[in-house]
């Protein structure tokens with residue numbers, strides 16, 4: 279039961295990432311929202327787009343989740 283709830287939450291998170299409100303994910307270190315304005319680099323690798331962003335809270339370069 280617990281694992282099913284976990285998958286559902288991840289799916290909701292993915293849909294939130296795909297929305298156009300400018301929020302791309304959260305910092306893996308401090309869970310602060312990462313927005314489009316924080317993005318440093320956008321890259322393509324194996325037909326997937328990835329980004330590195332400057333976290334506004336902990337000032338680390340992170341890969342938003």
Ligand SMILES: [Zn+2]
Pocket residue numbers: 305306307308309310333334335336337338
């Ligand atoms: Zn952070």
